[in-house]
Amino acid sequence: QSVLTQPPSMSAAPGQKVTISCSGSTSDIGDNYVSWYQHLPGTVPKLVIYDNDKRPSGIPDRFSGSKSGTSATLVITGLQTGDEADYYCGTWNSRLSAGVFGGGTKLTVL
Amino acid sequence: EVQLVESGGGFVQPGGSLRLSCAASGFTFTNYWMHWFRQAPGKGLVWVSRIKGDGSATNYADSVKGRFTISRDNTKNTLYLQMNSLRAEDSAVYYCARDLHIVATDYWGQGTLVTVSS
Numbered sequence: 001q002s003v004l005t006q007p008p009s010m011s012a013a014p015g016q017k018v019t020i021s022c023s024g025s026t027s028d029i030g031d032n033y034v035s036w037y038q039h040l041p042g043t044v045p046k047l048v049i050y051d052n053d054k055r056p057s058g059i060p061d062r063f064s065g066s067k068s069g070t071s072a073t074l075v076i077t078g079l080q081t082g083d084e085a086d087y088y089c090g091t092w093n094s095r096l097s098a099g100v101f102g103g104g105t106k107l108t109v110l
Numbered sequence: 111e112v113q114l115v116e117s118g119g120g121f122v123q124p125g126g127s128l129r130l131s132c133a134a135s136g137f138t139f140t141n142y143w144m145h146w147f148r149q150a151p152g153k154g155l156v157w158v159s160r161i162k163g164d165g166s167a168t169n170y171a172d173s174v175k176g177r178f179t180i181s182r183d184n185t186k187n188t189l190y191l192q193m194n195s196l197r198a199e200d201s202a203v204y205y206c207a208r209d210l211h212i213v214a215t216d217y218w219g220q221g222t223l224v225t226v227s228s
Binding site: 002032033035037039044045047050051056086088090091092096097098099100101102103104 | 155
């Protein structure tokens with residue numbers, strides 16, 4: 001069972017916006033920066049957001065992140081079929097002294 | 111060009127051991143924390159362990175603490191994961207990754223498959 005809670009699946013049409021939530025606790029999200037990964041089948045996970053709201057080089061500004069209290073959110077606007085993937089949130093848990101991740105959200109772009 | 115290449119995966123019986131390696135190139139290895147992640151078939155991404163650039167600090171997920179040991183040889187630019195007392199639930203693709211910040215990582219290896227089964 002994952003420490004962080006994400007919706008198992010979400011779907012939206014091309015061009016639309018999707019908001020993926022990630023819920024944690026005061027020991028993890030509430031106390032540390034959050035990252036988001038995109039994982040397409042057959043590839044390695046790809047960082048799309050780090051430090052709550054920063055985009056690595058090469059990630060389009062259609063991807064944005066935010067954090068409030070013990071929850072974090074990944075927003076993808078202008079959805080494309082290539083965005084169809086599993087998305088994971090992760091952070092550090094200060095009490096466990098360990099990295100913790102959500103169970104992943106399978107995004108379908110129909 | 112940053113490259114991370116894992117090796118050492120394979121098939122092992124429960125209770126057995128394996129040592130994974132991750133050969134790094136294209137960057138100053140000693141300057142970076144390094145991580146191991148894993149993903150079991152059909153399951154989510156899981157953080158396993160991390161080690162500081164000089165090897166002086168390590169952290170582990172509770173699920174592997176006491177059984178797995180992360181280490182590095184900075185003279186060989188290589189990261190290791192010694193896995194002992196393996197269980198069926200340790201079966202997964204194991205990835206090494208270079209730290210960007212906390213659990214944010216910017217480069218990943220291609221992964222190596224570990225299968226624990228009798």
